[in-house]
Amino acid sequence: MMFLNDLVTVDKAVDTAIYLQIANAIIQAIRRGRLRSGSKLPGSRELATALGVHRKTTVAAYEELLAQGWLEMIPRKGTFVVQDLPEIKPKKLKQTETSVAYPEKTIFSIDEKRFVQFPALGFPDTKKLIINDGFPDMRLIPNELFLRELRSMGKQPAFKKYNMYGRAEGTDYLRDTLSSFLRETRGLPISAANVMITRGAQMGIYMAASLLLKPGDQVIVGEPSYFAATLTFQQTGASINRVPVDEGGLAIDAVERLCLTKKIRLLYVIPHHHHPTTVTLTPERRIRLLELAATYKFAIIEDDYDYDFHYTSNPILPMASLDHHGSVIYIGTLSKTLVPAIRIGFIVAPENFIKAVANLRMGIDRQGDSMMEVAIAELYRNGTIGRHIRKVVNLYRERRDHFCSLLTENLGQRVTFRIPDGGMSVWTRFNDSDLRNVSAKAFQKGLIMSDGQRYNTGTINYNSARLGFASLNLAEQERAIDIIARCL
Amino acid sequence: MMFLNDLVTVDKAVDTAIYLQIANAIIQAIRRGRLRSGSKLPGSRELATALGVHRKTTVAAYEELLAQGWLEMIPRKGTFVVQDLPEIKPKKLKQTETSVAYPEKTIFSIDEKRFVQFPALGFPDTKKLIINDGFPDMRLIPNELFLRELRSMGKQPAFKKYNMYGRAEGTDYLRDTLSSFLRETRGLPISAANVMITRGAQMGIYMAASLLLKPGDQVIVGEPSYFAATLTFQQTGASINRVPVDEGGLAIDAVERLCLTKKIRLLYVIPHHHHPTTVTLTPERRIRLLELAATYKFAIIEDDYDYDFHYTSNPILPMASLDHHGSVIYIGTLSKTLVPAIRIGFIVAPENFIKAVANLRMGIDRQGDSMMEVAIAELYRNGTIGRHIRKVVNLYRERRDHFCSLLTENLGQRVTFRIPDGGMSVWTRFNDSDLRNVSAKAFQKGLIMSDGQRYNTGTINYNSARLGFASLNLAEQERAIDIIARCL
Structure with missing residues (x-):
């Protein structure tokens, strides 16, 4: 029976139960017009023999298809594809594109090639040194405190209600x-x-x-x-x-x-x-x-x-x-x-x-993650967040000062900047080198840094970048500025 | 000095540092036009005496205000509100309303009074019995397994990267x-x-x-x-x-x-x-x-x-x-x-x-919560989610059957429904009682249930509700249906 070998293949290696594999294959055959409305199917015993599976399995597959309404059983005649299915003209699969057109709202276009502009976004696993746009140092985040809070909260009955919609x-x-x-x-x-x-x-x-x-x-x-x-x-x-x-x-x-x-x-x-x-x-x-x-x-x-x-x-x-x-x-x-x-x-x-x-x-999305929100509230109340902020602000101040000294000592007249009163980056103008070239050369030497294009609005070329100092320790800053100095 | 007692009050009971309280009060006084551009401030010693605080505190307050640009120090003359501030006409505070009009996009209007339509939303703490719209039983959710997964993941360095933008x-x-x-x-x-x-x-x-x-x-x-x-x-x-x-x-x-x-x-x-x-x-x-x-x-x-x-x-x-x-x-x-x-x-x-x-x-919101997503993936991979689904489906099937039997036995011809093949609720039409009355009476007897209005589109009054069976155990179902029977 051509049908059996051609349309149904059973793969005992995959997780899906075999009777479901058989049922799904038959549905796909109907959908593709290869098993027509009203066609008679082989008996469950015959199908079992042909596929090399137990008869219980093919019975279960047919029961599934009967329950889902794809097959019907006519007493003393056998099992059939239901009568009223529409005619299908078999068509080619096109899984990569919709047939439906839509306006590409690409204002926020994620251009993978330009991730280098936002180094922090695209290279979580990179071994390269990164000067990002002004992000915190991931090594300092109090993630464990947060997760511990969340876990201990999860054990308290009073917090159970935060699992329901809020x-x-x-x-x-x-x-x-x-x-x-x-x-x-x-x-x-x-x-x-x-x-x-x-x-x-x-x-x-x-x-x-x-x-x-x-x-x-x-x-x-x-x-x-x-x-x-x-x-x-x-x-x-x-x-x-x-x-x-x-x-x-x-x-x-x-x-x-x-x-x-x-x-x-x-x-x-x-x-x-x-x-x-x-x-x-x-x-x-x-x-x-x-x-x-x-x-x-x-x-x-x-x-x-x-x-x-x-x-x-x-x-x-x-x-x-x-x-x-x-x-x-x-x-x-x-x-x-x-x-x-x-x-x-x-x-x-x-x-x-x-x-x-x-x-x-x-x-939009109905609500936030209540449990997370409550854990954050606890971290405010027990002072964890306040302590964390004081700790990193002191550290980032030191990093800012060191970074600005390095800029002055190593890049001198080649750049213009002012020491920022706050934030995590120094807005640095490159006076006589095209920042796109600097960024490209730096990349070759193992440093990922912005090429500055994202800040330009079309009217002015600032040739400047936010150089993030907070995520680099003092030694890393020295390596990074040394690379930039060699790229000017 | 009227200024001192009138404009600056210090509250030692609140968490805010006292020097900051003083600085903030002075900023507010400037903002409200009560301290004018160019006004001379009292010396730090005088202010400290008047407010009953240490002189170091008032010095810190003035330093803060100098750093933030609200005050200027003129050598041998004293401390002044900076010269170039615009004239302020003091105005009344209106904190409850914006002066800016905007279209009230109230298509998703959250009407607190009508929360009874979505019982699960509004009464997380209620002691009343709730027939919701078809939600899972919060007592069965594998929240602890999820939090344990999250916590153990948080300890593994390989997962650290999921803290950064993704x-x-x-x-x-x-x-x-x-x-x-x-x-x-x-x-x-x-x-x-x-x-x-x-x-x-x-x-x-x-x-x-x-x-x-x-x-x-x-x-x-x-x-x-x-x-x-x-x-x-x-x-x-x-x-x-x-x-x-x-x-x-x-x-x-x-x-x-x-x-x-x-x-x-x-x-x-x-x-x-x-x-x-x-x-x-x-x-x-x-x-x-x-x-x-x-x-x-x-x-x-x-x-x-x-x-x-x-x-x-x-x-x-x-x-x-x-x-x-x-x-x-x-x-x-x-x-x-x-x-x-x-x-x-x-x-x-x-x-x-x-x-x-x-x-x-x-x-919209840049991305999801990466750590949560990875924890969910782990729960899929280690089979936790599959096991949980099998467990609750068996339980919910039993609850569905029990609930439908109760509907038949206790409400008989007063309602029409069919046993659903799936989901967590029974679509139930009330044949001869206005569902709004039933819902209101049930509320009096301790049962929160839908009044059915949300399903009506304006053209048809279905007088029907989705009665959620999954979140109630068999004894709760009996109590709930008994209340409904007494409301018809």
């Missing part, structure tokens, strides 16, 4: 904890109702943009500014307006001029350490910006993703702590403080905004 | 594991490149809808259908077309008629156990639907969220296993299998679609 805003336990913490350390006059837990700063930006922007809306960002935020705004169809960034941060005069000519909907700012240039927005500009927002009724997204990492004074209080008009949507993250792969961040905003964001979130 | 598609380790598993158990002819890890089925639906739909596009769903998916499609601005659902699932003739009159972009179907009615799409209709999709070039979202829970035969192979045209975007989740609060699901689709979804994901 609120889109995040668990009340973490919202309470964070709101106290932010009230005490960042001067934010808030309660838990003003806090929404997100999956990192990016989700905060995404949700705020989704809620605030529609095609044609006008957004202000810096020139230069954090590219991922700009892309997120562009994806909504909004128009981007760029204002200069100088040593005092965003140029507020330019913001005001824009307000006079256009209806501005949203302004995005990183006042603490501007991305990519790391400058801090001056107090005078902070106040003027808040007044402009109140006058012209635009929203401000204050992205404070690296609040904890400030070296010259205590971290500077957020603009949100000075906002009396509900203009500021304040976005933070714990990814830099804890583990980048543990995606927990937050939005602080007026209560009505938080409710609207929560409604939006229901449709 | 791929938007998910960790290769889980994608490999899942693709083998789905190939072997669900007949899907795929590799890891066809798998994207998501945060539950909802995120899969959200991302597929975002990619495929634009305002005005035509979508087909069942009447009735899973409301959250419908809302997600509506949020993109697409138009919803409803086709009847009968005992054999979606009426394919009605789908074909729609294809003749409109350009259909997307069809959403839950072929395994339709939501909310739990019926299974017949083999004949599956094949016809795939042929229609190929002919009229629309995409199919196959939502197979409760694949594992089938009681009359093995789970029925997904339509995706029969798709030769790349029309099917197959969506699954582990939330029902493991822990609802651990948001891990997947999309299986042609490789180009997966790449486009990954680009989209970069802008």
Whole structure:
């Protein structure tokens, strides 16, 4: 019987039960039009003999197919493919492409070849030295403390409820904890109702943009500014307006001029350490910006993703702590403080905004990981996070100073930079070498570093890169700068 | 000095360092226009005396304010608020509302009062009995095994790399594991490149809808259908077309008629156990639907969220296993299998679609929780998940049978239902009592159950509810049905 050998092959080596392999093969044969509607099948005994399996197995396969409605049994006649199946024209398999076209929303295009621009993303296993864009040192993260907390929590019956669906805003336990913490350390006059837990700063930006922007809306960002935020705004169809960034941060005069000519909907700012240039927005500009927002009724997204990492004074209080008009949507993250792969961040905003964001979130992924959120809250409450921050801030300050000395001593007039007050990178301009060449040469010598292209917006070639100092110990920094010196 | 007592209050009971409290109070006073640009501040000694704190504390406060740029020191003159601050008109605080208007995207409106419709969502701590919408029994979830896996993984250096940023598609380790598993158990002819890890089925639906739909596009769903998916499609601005659902699932003739009159972009179907009615799409209709999709070039979202829970035969192979045209975007989740609060699901689709979804994901929340994903992969590989599924399926089958017997014996002609082949709920129509009254009365007697309104689309009042049997043991089922009987 040609059918048997041709259509059904049994592979005893794979995990799938043999009767299921037989059933699936028969379904595929029907689907491909090779076993037609109404065809008679061999008896289970005959099939068993042909396939070299036990008769019980073929009986089970047929029972499965009867239960699933593919076969029917006609008494004293035998087993048949059901009668009413449509005619199939057998077609070629094309597994790599959809027949359905869709707009390629490739604004966030992940170009594997260009991962070198974001060294931290693409080479987790590399043996090469990496100067990344400003990420924490993975060797210092308190991952074990986090997992221990999670495990011990998992044993307590009181935490069992966090396994069930919870609120889109995040668990009340973490919202309470964070709101106290932010009230005490960042001067934010808030309660838990003003806090929404997100999956990192990016989700905060995404949700705020989704809620605030529609095609044609006008957004202000810096020139230069954090590219991922700009892309997120562009994806909504909004128009981007760029204002200069100088040593005092965003140029507020330019913001005001824009307000006079256009209806501005949203302004995005990183006042603490501007991305990519790391400058801090001056107090005078902070106040003027808040007044402009109140006058012209635009929203401000204050992205404070690296609040904890400030070296010259205590971290500077957020603009949100000075906002009396509900203009500021304040976005933070714990990814830099804890583990980048543990995606927990937050939005602080007026209560009505938080409710609207929560409604939006229901449709995106419903909620965060409650157990993780509660474990993070515990780490805040028992002081683990505070101790960890103090420890790494001291270490990163030392690394910043060492790195900047190395830049001065080894690269001298070839680069221009200022010592950043905070953050994890030094915004470094290469004065007389094309950074793309430097990056390519460095790669040959075993150092992965940015080629700077990501910071360019098309109007200005900065020929600069954020050189991340925090993830390299002093010896690694010396090796890295030595390689760069040999590439200029 | 009025300034001191009026503007700065020190609270030694709170956690914030006192020098920071003083600094923050002075910043707030400047921000509110009560301390003007250029005002002279008292000396640190004078301030210390007035506030009853050590002079070192006030010196630290002034240093902080100097560092942050709020104050300036003029030699031999004293300490002043910086000169160039803009004039502030003091305003009233309004912390509950933004001054910025935004479209309330309240399609997913979370109405606290109506949580009773989704009993599982709102009452994690209730002592009342709950018949939910069809959720697993939280008492049976293998949360401890998961946490133990996570903890032991966290100790192994090889897993350290999963703390750093990873791929938007998910960790290769889980994608490999899942693709083998789905190939072997669900007949899907795929590799890891066809798998994207998501945060539950909802995120899969959200991302597929975002990619495929634009305002005005035509979508087909069942009447009735899973409301959250419908809302997600509506949020993109697409138009919803409803086709009847009968005992054999979606009426394919009605789908074909729609294809003749409109350009259909997307069809959403839950072929395994339709939501909310739990019926299974017949083999004949599956094949016809795939042929229609190929002919009229629309995409199919196959939502197979409760694949594992089938009681009359093995789970029925997904339509995706029969798709030769790349029309099917197959969506699954582990939330029902493991822990609802651990948001891990997947999309299986042609490789180009997966790449486009990954680009989209970069802008939403960047990536999933890599450590969680790897722990889940381990639980697949060591057989924990398979064993857990076999165990609970047997138990849920017993619960389904018991629950259906109770419905027949205690409610008799007052309700109509069919025994579901799978899933975790019985679609039950109340023949002669308004379900809203039944639900309200039951609440008074200590039972939380759906009032059925969520399943109504506006055209038909089903007066029916999904009565979840899986989360109640046999004794709880008896109590619950007894209460319902007394409410009819």
